[in-house]
């Protein structure tokens with residue numbers, strides 16, 4: 389910001405200085421031209437009297453020119469000797485200055501403005517014009533002719549002080565304005581840089597806090613600026629990270645807990661077998677059977693966990709092909725028919741429209757197997773499970789309804805979460821881990837489909853899966 393200001397200030401100064409110089413040069417040139425013409429006119433007017441050697445007449449005429457003005461006229465002869473001086477102090481003296489010499493040497497006109505007080509030439513001192521405050525003296529010389537012969541010279545001395553004063557005033561004004569503008573710019577830039585840097589500092593503090601591991605780090609920037617939007621984005625990102633972090637630790641703790649239960653059960657069974665007093669082959673067989681079941685359960689949990697981890701890391705690749713949903717659903721119903729019969733449940737599968745979709749048949753099988761399996765498991769003896777495959781517009785719809793225990797309204801939004809079970813005891817007894825529906829949901833999403841559940845406690849549940857046709 390300061391560098392920026394500095395550049396502007398330098399540019400301003402350069403412009404101002406050259407402007408003043410330009411105006412000054414113009415005014416001085418103008419003055420020189422005017423005064424030179426005056427000198428020429430005087431020379432022409434005095435020529436006759438001068439050549440007639442009438443000093444009185446020349447003096448009178450010269451004085452009439454300078455009367456009331458801060459000017460002076462010297463009339464020189466061919467040798468440069470002063471014949472007439474309107475101030476009457478240099479009469480008879482030799483006056484040598486560059487302008488007079490140039491004119492006596494044959495030039496028509498010569499002129500110059502002397503601006504310096506200290507370095508003024510000696511002859512200029514003799515004119516006694518450099519009084520206090522007078523730094524500008526114009527000296528002009530014009531030739532006096534007679535019959536094309538240079539007979540003498542008129543030296544016209546005038547003051548250019550007015551121009552100088554004007555220029556000084558202009559310069560003073562410019563400096564004043566520059567100073568004012570610089571001050572305003574400085575204040576403004578300080579204000580701007582503060583409003584710009586403060587939010588950036590705030591955001592970078594938030595980021596470093598988060599980098600240091602504090603996921604609860606949030607930044608607070610009010611307003612509608614880009615920075616406020618950035619802060620909102622940062623906050624939602626860190627909120628999301630925090631949520632993910634919580635979910636991850638929750639997942640790890642749930643998984644450990646889930647794995648621990650079958651392990652402790654097995655340990656009890658094995659210790660009982662180890663420390664039994666009298667060997668009982670029937671009990672041994674039963675216990676080994678129980679241990680085998682627990683191992684199956686562990687196996688199930690671990691493979692579910694692996695599936696989920698696989699989906700999470702984006703490692704699950706679909707092998708898509710044309711799938712006939714009707715027969716695929718029917719096949720899963722057939723596979724689960726023995727379980728339904730065992731549980732005393734009547735199961736029907738109706739394919740109203742034989743819909744086709746593009747998907748991974750293995751994964752889709754897993755989806756329907758899980759949902760139908762749930763319907764059977766959470767329906768008491770004597771109930772029924774109904775499966776329908778139909779077409780609804782551009783989507784295929786698979787509806788699995790049961791007359792089971794139902795899901796309470798407060799649990800309904802959570803059933804697709806990992807390890808979520810409405811009734812833990814009941815679920816475990818039916819072999820559930822609470823991972824089934826979360827896997828189902830992930831697979832359906834991978835197929836650009838949706839899954840929803842509606843339920844009434846004590847009456848039953850309907851799971852509706854929609855998949856794109858084609």
Ligand SMILES: Nc1ncnc2c1ncn2[C@@H]1O[C@H](COP(=O)(O)OP(=O)(O)O)[C@@H](O)[C@H]1O
Nearest residue numbers: 762763766803809810815820821822823824825
């Ligand atoms: N058809 C259903 N009827 C009643 N409750 C169900 C049904 N399907 C799922 N649930 C509830 O949703 C929970 C999560 O299901 P899921 O993820 O398959 O886990 P689980 O391993 O317990 O079957 C179940 O524990 C159960 O409480």
Ligand SMILES: [Mg+2]
Nearest residue numbers: 762820824825
């Ligand atoms: Mg299940």
